[in-house]
Amino acid sequence: MIRFLDHGWGTLTTRRPIPPCRWDRFDLLCVHGGQLQLRFEHQATLRLGTGTGVLIYPHTRFEGEPLEPRCRISVQHFAIDDSAEELPGVLQRLVNRRNGYEPVQLRPHRRVRGDIQRALALAFEPQTQAVHDMRVAWLTLILGQLDTVESNALPAQPEAWDALDGWLRQHVTEPITVDAMARQLDLSPSHFSHRFRAVFGVSPGRHMQRLRLQEAQRLLRETALPIKAIAQKLYYADLANFYRAFRKAVGITPARYRQRHTLRG
Structure with missing residues (x-):
């Protein structure tokens, strides 16, 4: 079962960074303008620019700050319950994922951004079963368009x-x-x-x-x-x-x- 939580757009500044977080859900964070640096447990760092993002697994501690005066981001929080429900492949592979993250590329950025805008708009609709099914479909489409950068593509020593x-x-x-x-x-x-x-x-x-x-x-x-x-x-x-x-x-x-x-x- 997919549960949708906080969704929205945000602008980060040097006075408004990302404080230390540890969510019990997935966090798909995408950068649509500016640059962002995230710090994870064990002092791992990740720098994100426009058209890139990161899928953060549940129970992963992180914090971040913009590397430019303003950084425009989108955030989609969702949870995947361990149930017998049949899920699309891109969601099924995330079942039971914990304590980690996947850097991603939004290719092409303009098209994926449009899909994210439509997915976020559904968060403000009356939450009927039909709307929920549409949200699952949009999330599946978005995740299916992201190019994952394998974890070994990040240096062991930042x-x-x-x-x-x-x-x-x-x-x-x-x-x-x-x-x-x-x-x-x-x-x-x-x-x-x-x-x-x-x-x-x-x-x-x-x-x-x-x-x-x-x-x-x-x-x-x-x-x-x-x-x-x-x-x-x-x-x-x-x-x-x-x-x-x-x-x-x-x-x-x-x-x-x-x-x-x-x-x-």
């Missing part, structure tokens, strides 16, 4: 990924390839890319772009390098592309940023 992130920051002005990143963790490039996205929520290329734009902000604040030289230093061959990427990430142009933040003696 500090290895923190060390990699530190190494990338130290070499942000160098032409680092995915192959070079993968060698740091002794993984094949394809396996590394899959695991990297599970941990950081974005591809290695997008993460490097983010780090380079952070370095651009530092150079604009602390040096007198011309903006064109900064762009070239960070592998933006086209100055217009650098301006577009910077403005999209920071909200203002590099010149305006330097004007506002230049260190003055």
Whole structure:
């Protein structure tokens, strides 16, 4: 038997993180905007970006905080009672699952998000048997569209990924390839890319772009390098592309940023 509990949308902020939780139900948490970091028992960490999520099993302790000012999420809580009721395969496999979690990808995100919106809307309808059956059908559809990242796709030692992130920051002005990143963790490039996205929520290329734009902000604040030289230093061959990427990430142009933040003696 499937029982539906709390469902809804939420926005997390640095002032409104996820406090320590331990539910007696499944929690399907999906990120639809921003980034989120979750911490589980035994200090395991999981970073989620837009279009990713996690299915948390009952009795699993976790807490979390957004990695950006705002993080938009959807939450679906449900319980699966151990009964003789015949369940769809994607639900049957979860019977008796406890103390664990599955990182997932929402592929394609836009379509799965639409299905989540329709499923959540049913939570506010009069709860008849017909509505309950529709909710089970939507949950089955949603879970069936999620690409599970196997548990062994998460590092046994999260500090290895923190060390990699530190190494990338130290070499942000160098032409680092995915192959070079993968060698740091002794993984094949394809396996590394899959695991990297599970941990950081974005591809290695997008993460490097983010780090380079952070370095651009530092150079604009602390040096007198011309903006064109900064762009070239960070592998933006086209100055217009650098301006577009910077403005999209920071909200203002590099010149305006330097004007506002230049260190003055």
